[in-house]
Amino acid sequence: MGRYVIRRTGAAIATLIAASIVIFAFIHLIPGDPVYVMLGDGATPDQVAALRDKMGLDEPLVAQYLIWAGNALQGDLGQSIFFETPVTQVILAGAETSILLALITMVWIIAFGVPVGILAAIRQGTMIDQGLSGLAMLLASVPTFWVGLYLILIFAAGLGWLPSSGYPSIFEQGGLANLSYLILPSLALAAPNAALILRLTRASMLDVAREDYVRTARAKGIRPSRVVLRHILRNALLAVVSAFGFTFAALISEAVVTETVFALPGVGRTVVQSIMRRDYPVIQGVILVIVCMFLVINLIVDLSYRLLDPRVELE
Amino acid sequence: MRLMKLIGGIALAALMAVPGSAQTLRYATIGEPPSLDLQMGTATLASTIAQHMFEPLYAFDSSFAPQPYLVTGETISEDGKTIVLKLREGVKFHNGETMGADDVAASLNRWSEYGARGKLLALEKAEATGELEVTMTLAARNGAWKSILAYVNGGPVIYPAEIVTAAAGEPIAAENYVGTGPYKFGEMRPNRYVELVRFEDYTPNPGASDGKAGKRVANFDKLRFIPVPDVGTRVSGVQAGDYDYAEYISGDLYGLVKDDPAVKVKISAAPIFGLMFMNSKAGPLADNTKLRQAIMAALNMKQALQVSVGEPELYEASGSYFPEGNVWYTDAGTEKYNQGNPEKARALAKEAGYDGKPIRLLVSTNYKWHFDNASVFTRQLADAGINVQMVVVDWATLLQLRAQPDQWDMFMTHHSSIPDPVLLTVLNDNYPGWWQTDEKHALMEQFTGTSDLKTRQAAWEELQALIYEQLPVVKVGNNFSYDIASPDLKTSWENAPGFPHFWGATK
Numbered sequence: 001m002g003r004y005v006i007r008r009t010g011a012a013i014a015t016l017i018a019a020s021i022v023i024f025a026f027i028h029l030i031p032g033d034p035v036y037v038m039l040g041d042g043a044t045p046d047q048v049a050a051l052r053d054k055m056g057l058d059e060p061l062v063a064q065y066l067i068w069a070g071n072a073l074q075g076d077l078g079q080s081i082f083f084e085t086p087v088t089q090v091i092l093a094g095a096e097t098s099i100l101l102a103l104i105t106m107v108w109i110i111a112f113g114v115p116v117g118i119l120a121a122i123r124q125g126t127m128i129d130q131g132l133s134g135l136a137m138l139l140a141s142v143p144t145f146w147v148g149l150y151l152i153l154i155f156a157a158g159l160g161w162l163p164s165s166g167y168p169s170i171f172e173q174g175g176l177a178n179l180s181y182l183i184l185p186s187l188a189l190a191a192p193n194a195a196l197i198l199r200l201t202r203a204s205m206l207d208v209a210r211e212d213y214v215r216t217a218r219a220k221g222i223r224p225s226r227v228v229l230r231h232i233l234r235n236a237l238l239a240v241v242s243a244f245g246f247t248f249a250a251l252i253s254e255a256v257v258t259e260t261v262f263a264l265p266g267v268g269r270t271v272v273q274s275i276m277r278r279d280y281p282v283i284q285g286v287i288l289v290i291v292c293m294f295l296v297i298n299l300i301v302d303l304s305y306r307l308l309d310p311r312v313e314l315e
Numbered sequence: 316m317r318l319m320k321l322i323g324g325i326a327l328a329a330l331m332a333v334p335g336s337a338q339t340l341r342y343a344t345i346g347e348p349p350s351l352d353l354q355m356g357t358a359t360l361a362s363t364i365a366q367h368m369f370e371p372l373y374a375f376d377s378s379f380a381p382q383p384y385l386v387t388g389e390t391i392s393e394d395g396k397t398i399v400l401k402l403r404e405g406v407k408f409h410n411g412e413t414m415g416a417d418d419v420a421a422s423l424n425r426w427s428e429y430g431a432r433g434k435l436l437a438l439e440k441a442e443a444t445g446e447l448e449v450t451m452t453l454a455a456r457n458g459a460w461k462s463i464l465a466y467v468n469g470g471p472v473i474y475p476a477e478i479v480t481a482a483a484g485e486p487i488a489a490e491n492y493v494g495t496g497p498y499k500f501g502e503m504r505p506n507r508y509v510e511l512v513r514f515e516d517y518t519p520n521p522g523a524s525d526g527k528a529g530k531r532v533a534n535f536d537k538l539r540f541i542p543v544p545d546v547g548t549r550v551s552g553v554q555a556g557d558y559d560y561a562e563y564i565s566g567d568l569y570g571l572v573k574d575d576p577a578v579k580v581k582i583s584a585a586p587i588f589g590l591m592f593m594n595s596k597a598g599p600l601a602d603n604t605k606l607r608q609a610i611m612a613a614l615n616m617k618q619a620l621q622v623s624v625g626e627p628e629l630y631e632a633s634g635s636y637f638p639e640g641n642v643w644y645t646d647a648g649t650e651k652y653n654q655g656n657p658e659k660a661r662a663l664a665k666e667a668g669y670d671g672k673p674i675r676l677l678v679s680t681n682y683k684w685h686f687d688n689a690s691v692f693t694r695q696l697a698d699a700g701i702n703v704q705m706v707v708v709d710w711a712t713l714l715q716l717r718a719q720p721d722q723w724d725m726f727m728t729h730h731s732s733i734p735d736p737v738l739l740t741v742l743n744d745n746y747p748g749w750w751q752t753d754e755k756h757a758l759m760e761q762f763t764g765t766s767d768l769k770t771r772q773a774a775w776e777e778l779q780a781l782i783y784e785q786l787p788v789v790k791v792g793n794n795f796s797y798d799i800a801s802p803d804l805k806t807s808w809e810n811a812p813g814f815p816h817f818w819g820a821t822k
Contacts, residue, residue: 032711036718044745082349083505093505149547157554164555165548166541263543265506278711
């Protein structure tokens with residue numbers, strides 16, 4: 001176990017270095033210059049040259065990378081060109097929203113996707129199964145922004161039950177009540193993902209249900225509910241749990257559309273707008289953090305296999 | 316103890332029930348503003364926000380005439396190059412200090428050296444020549460000087476001398492946002508909001524309120540500018556009462572919101588207009604006026620506007636660079652606008668010796684209407700046998716490419732309403748396109764060489780005609796953007812000004 005963790009961590013660090021080179025190279029390869037974006041229409045060539053020089057954009061790309069990577073190792077992701085504040089501060093400002101949104105969304109996904117998937121599996125072939133599968137298809141195929149806009153129209157503009165957009169921090173005036181701002185966005189974000197988890201749970205349940213040991217269990221006269229929960233579900237969950245890992249990490253990076261529709265101050269929106277502004281340090285910093293998160297979550301998922309299934313050898 | 320808990324609970328419930336308190340104006344913006352240092356940038360949103368904090372020496376009244384604002388008046392020398400400004404007495408800065416001649420002189424000098432529009436005035440120096448007297452020395456007479464001083468967008472607003480001297484060519488940092496306006500800087504939180512707070516020691520101008528001129532009254536305790544990038548959310552946010560005002564609502568939603576009792580539509584009083592620049596420095600269009608005229612002859616602006624705007628109340632196919640009723644309005648040259656005549660274009664192109672070589676039209680998808688106009692034009696030009704190749708990039712790339720003369724032949728952009736023709740980008744020799752003909756320079760000399768309005772109007776009339784003859788740029792038409800407001804919000808203006816202001820507003 002210990003050796004496994006060390007080996008996986010080593011591989012993760014190698015991945016991180018490779019990813020950081022790719023991120024850096026791609027961002028600098030796209031055309032467009034933050035200097036023109038910052039200075040606007042009236043900029044003279046002298047002003048452009050002076051600002052480029054000041055921002056270190058004239059250094060060779062390799063030198064720029066080494067400076068950036070060296071600073072990043074010391075926890076300094078640089079200064080945002082647009083906000084003129086440290087990148088770590090920009091990321092932290094968005095992290096609260098993104099992480100809370102992802103957590104609440106996960107709650108919806110697990111609370112809806114798994115039980116409904118089980119129900120569809122044990123009622124395979126019936127009207128219930130077909131109805132639920134149809135619903136899952138519908139949720140998975142409707143675009144998130146459309147769901148989001150309709151949720152706003154109905155629950156905010158129409159009924160006035162929930163706020164339409166924005167998110168004041170829970171550490172500010174309003175406290176935990178501010179979580180109400182995240183209910184509609186998390187529902188919009190959960191819809192397609194819950195549908196996928198539903199389909200996955202149903203499919204792996206049905207796979208496992210065909211195993212010999214399930215038949216044996218039934219033949220031994222074990223209660224049907226016990227067969228479903230102990231024999232089928234526990235084995236079927238293995239695939240579902242690894243999907244949870246990916247889904248959670250993806251929620252942080254894929255929330256861009258939802259964050260835009262609901263005007264949430266999250267990380268996803270920050271990175272997209274930073275690309276428009278060619279705010280290199282922010283783009284690099286955010287993507288690096290997201291890559292780190294993917295690596296850590298994957299590691300956790302791999303380790304959790306062992307807990308779910310003692311047969312899994314971590315070697 | 317129990318009682319305390321109960322009181323605390325009630326207080327908390329009360330706070331939750333009134334989100335943001337009734338005294339805060341909540342303005343949903345299209346995005347995040349860049350630096351609010353008005354001297355250094357020309358972003359519209361930065362001007363909308365920062366005009367509440369920083370003030371100019373002159374301010375435009377409702378008819379766009381510049382009126383004394385931080386000054387009480389001026390005397391001008393015979394040759395027009397020396398202007399002595401008398402400052403208003405006892406004007407307080409947000410840091411408690413009183414505005415003096417050295418602050419004004421330092422602000423003017425810094426703007427002239429580094430400011431986004433600093434070169435417009437050709438200011439040689441500004442000196443404090445008395446406690447409340449500043450003397451400006453210009454390199455040449457400039458008929459538009461008062462309008463240039465009054466235009467806050469990239470213009471010379473007044474900061475304390477020590478702040479402006481320390482900042483020099485760098486944008487002023489947020490913690491040093493100190494001005495004389497009715498609101499002072501509160502806080503700026505990335506992706507959340509920019510908040511301004513009422514300045515209790517504000518020294519108002521004694522004149523009657525008129526446009527941006529005269530007295531400014533701050534009724535709101537706070538102004539909060541919240542980025543809400545999705546237009547659908549800005550609309551439902553106002554409908555739901557989460558915002559009091561939302562800017563830049565798209566044309567396709569006009570039908571939905573105009574009759575909605577939950578919102579009030581504020582059509583812009585200041586149309587923006589699409590422009591297609593032609594490269595006067597390099598490429599096939601540089602020395603070929605005939606070919607430009609062929610392009611102009613092919614274009615049907617009405618068709619383009621129908622596609623890019625749609626709603627007839629929100630556009631106007633007008634070739635004049637200033638709207639009717641404005642002192643600068645003239646129809647000189649506009650007979651060449653909106654011809655839509657492919658046969659004529661084909662004949663002119665032949666005369667021009669056009670060989671079918673592709674003409675590169677640079678356009679960005681960030682502004683969908685630029686792209687729509689460009690697509691329609693490409694089709695219309697193809698019908699006239701002119702082969703246009705659209706180069707579609709994002710805005711940041713377009714800004715970089717258009718600075719390089721060999722990368723493009725035409726590019727799409729837009730221009731906001733301005734108070735004086737001197738601010739038109741096409742009149743700036745260094746703006747991409749680089750229109751620098753002798754005829755232009757001769758007329759520009761007439762135009763800026765006098766303060767006499769009649770002479771300047773006559774020169775502008777000829778300049779507009781020259782633009783239609785030499786075609787350094789093609790005007791697409793006027794777009795009236797619109798904002799929406801909550802029905803409870805009462806503003807001091809009916810149609811939204813170029814930079815909507817909220818002194819004098821209540822809810």
